[in-house]
Amino acid sequence: MTTVFELELAESIEAGKSYAPRTFREWIEQELIIPDGPFVGERFRIERQPAHGVWIDAVDDPQWTELVFTAVTQFGKSLMAHVAPILYHTCELGQSLTWALPTADMADTKWQQDFRPVMEANPTLRKLLPTRGSGSRGGKVRDMITLANGAILKIQSVGLDDSAKGGFTSPIMAATEAAGFSKAGESSVEADPLRQAKARQRAYKRSMRRSYVEGTLTTEEELPWALYEGSSKSRLVAPCPHCLEYVHPTEDDLIGWQDARSEMEAIDNSHWRCPKCKRRISEPDRHKALLKTKLVHDGQTLDRDGRVHGKKPPTTRLWFHATPFFNLLLEPADIGAEEWATMQIPEDTAERIAAEKERAQFRWAKTYKPPAIDGQIDLSREGIAGRRNDLPQNALPNDVGLLVYAFDTGDRKGWFASMGTRPNGELFVPTYGDFDIPSDKAQVEVAIQAALEGQIPMLSAGLPKQSGGTMRPHAVGCDCGHRQKATWAWTRHGDLNPRQALDQWAIAMRGRGESQMESRQRWNCPKDRGSMVRQIGDDRTWYIEWVKRANVFEMHWDADGYKLHVQHGLTLDLHAPGSISFFAGSNRTHSRIARHCINERLIYEFVPLKGKVARWHRFGDNHLLDCMAMCYALLVKLGYQPPSLPRVSEQAPPPGNIAEHKQHVDTQNTTPVTTPSQVSANQPGSASSDASSAEAARARISAWIKSIS
Incomplete structure (x- = not known):
């Protein structure tokens, strides 16, 4: 006869056994019970939506460490791509994870409406509901949820302060409503929110990490479509x-x-x-x-027998995109x-x-594109990355005319780009990149200034020409819109005399225009010079202002206009006047600068009662675009004459609209492209393209500096 003690001992031994974790397919077929809808109370069956089975098998495939899921509405997207993977990792595998949502308030809604009903529908999962803390006993969800087995769902949202996002690490990250992660909050100085969430995985080996990104397609620049490049680019077929x-x-x-x-x-x-x-x-x-x-x-x-031919792409990012044909829930x-x-x-x-x-x-689960309007610049990441010349990085052609550098800084990283001219009016970018700003070890402005000082050896060394010799930049600009005191300190040197270490002109630059997200102010050029405004460009796209309190000069420039010039130059035929090309390399080499160049776009749309309206939209990091636009402005300051921008529309938009300003600028820039050698010698900052162009340009710059000082 079995005693009570023996029964309890047997139960303890059974409970203490270690079982191999089930696959995602095994777990979801055995544990998931539909909490609502026409199949409420029934176990999940793949036959009801066969495309779900393809996704489930992909989750079990170890090649994919980042899985992106997007689908039409009424497809079961949230359950399959977000709720089920999170419950699998926490309830079956006992893993804690980073739960990424656009807003912190969304966590409670998601938990109460999506997660709790699924767990309560199954006796096994019901036992794992939190018994204490946030989300327990029907309470409101706050910063984290701790399940009964100890697994944690740590909430991370776009609105949280950067300091609140650190300190928690996990190999698993799951993000929902992906479009909300396309750009950082106003108070954040870190990368975009999705990268911040994934950064919490870096304490673990790459092979141990797993990320899930779920969302509806919005525009090409926003998530999840922004993750299409570099993915498996998979498609469903039947x-x-x-x-x-x-x-x-x-x-x-x-x-x-x-x-x-x-x-x-x-x-x-x-x-x-x-x-x-x-x-x-x-x-x-x-x-x-x-x-x-x-x-x-x-x-x-x-083939017709359903056999797959060809290897899997060499990437760890899966792209899963369910279109209406594969949705059995709608006819x-x-x-x-x-x-x-x-x-x-x-x-x-x-x-x-x-x-x-x-x-x-x-x-239709596709990105929305506004109606095409005359003047819209058609940019693509692949097209930009493919604009390469035959010169290696950090090399100049023998016929280079002008060379400039521009810098943009943040609190932890800085960016730079250079740009040169050729006799036919084409532009080329011989180098660009970024550099670290170790602000965690010093005051931010001190660290920024020190990091800029660290660029002096690169600038003073110049770049080599193909036939020998080197050329140092004729002008160097640095954006002062962020931590302006650091930029002022770096560019300040007596009464703006050329810096001895650089033997060149360095100046603080302040972009103005609606594309400058902090100010959103339309470009406005002064009409006359005075005690503060010392020089105004002939095309009225820039002017030099004396900042008395800082004892420096600033170059104010039309950020909207010059960003358009850069983007327009990236669509022109290579070697055409105004066209822009990069140094030799692969599309992958230039994928980052291509992304920066399309992450800020002037989008034209028809707005009822207003007509055709253009607004700048930023979708991610655009620092290298800013650097290229500053370079373009410096070249124009030195005498380069750009081609005219395409007209926006024959119909003038409403007053105060960017497109109206662009159309006005177009009418002012209808002169043919003039090469640097054709610019009048008495024009401040002009330069010829012959062998003595560098020395001639520096002489004119020095004379100009004296004239405005």
Whole structure:
């Protein structure tokens, strides 16, 4: 007869056994119970949404250490890509993780509506609900949640102070509503919030880390689409029931609603077709086909038997993108009716623009692009990164005319870029990069000044020419919009005499314009010189001002205009006047500066009752774009004449709009491109492109300095 003691001992031994953790597929099929909806109380079944199975298997694939998930609405995106992975790591694997959300207030809503119902629906998970602290007994969630097994969900949001984000490390990070992580909060001096969240993983080996990023596609510059480059670029495919080819139907393959005369007719006529054979795919056939859904990565192909050919791409970032064809929770009639209703809204109205955004982001899971308007500069990361010449980094062609450098600084890092001119008016960037500012060991402004002083050897050494000899920059600028005292101290030297260590002119630069996010002030150039304003550019895109309290000169420049000049130069044919190219290398070499150059865009949209409106939008780090724009302004100051910008629109936008100012500037810059050698010698800062250009330019700069001092 078994005693009570023996029973308790057996239970203790059983409880003390160590079991191998289940795979994500095993765990989700055995533990996940649907908490609401038409299948409430039932266990999760992949057959209801076969594309979920492809995602689940990807989570189990050790190659992927960063998994990006985006999908149409009503796909189960939040449950599959956020709730389930977090519960798997915390409840099954017992791992703590960083829970990244756009706002701290969102944590309580997500916990109460998404997480708690799933855990309460399953007896095993219910035992792991927090018994004390934040989120326990239905209480409000604050900075962290501690489950009954000791696993922690540490909340990190965009709004938190940087100091509140450190101190907690975990190999796992899960972010939701990814678009909210595209830029840092105003008080943050660190990288964008997603990188800050991932930085908490660095205490662990790369092979131990795992990141989940879930969100709706918004624009190309925002997350999650910003993570597409460098990813597996995977796509879902399923076999056509007719031609048996594995296909990926898009919005062009949902037909029938276009010619409908009513909403009911659109509902009746909407259906999917195969993009290959163009035959109609019925709903029963679509359901059968989706049971064979596969995930194909960039560079891979499938044969009719579903065999994958080609290796996986050499990346650890998975891109999972679910489009409407692969969503069994909605039928083509549902989508076709919405498409028809959208097309009935008059164009160029606020309601139509809102409907188009909703259509792109939620119905078709694609990025929204504003209507194309004349004058919009078409930039792409690949196109910019591919603009290379045949010169190695830090080398100059023999026919270089002018050479300038510009610096931009933060509290922990600084950036620089250089730019030179050639006789035909083209521009080239021989080098760019960044440098550390060890502000954690000194006062910030002291550290910035010391870091700038550390750049003097590079500047004084100059860059070598192909045929021999070197050229030092004719001018050096440093942005003083951030920690201005440090920049003033670095550029101040007596009465603005050329610095002996540099033997060149260094000046503080202050960009003005709506693209300067702190001020959002429109560029306004003084009309006349005076005791403070010492010089004004002929094109009125820059002026020199004496800052009495700092005992320095500042060059104020039209940040909006010169950023447009840089971006326009990155679209012109190589070797054309005004075109910009980088030193030799691969697309990967220049991927960072390409990203900086598109992270700030002047976007033109039609706004009802106002017409065509242009506004600057920043989506991430843009420091190298700032440096290139400052270089461009310095070159114009020294005599370079840029080509005209493309016109924004024939119709003038409302007063106070950026586009209006750009159109005005365009009318002032209609002169043909003039090479540095053609600039009048009596123009301050001009330079020729012959062998003595460097010395001639320095002589003119010295004369100009004396004239304004």
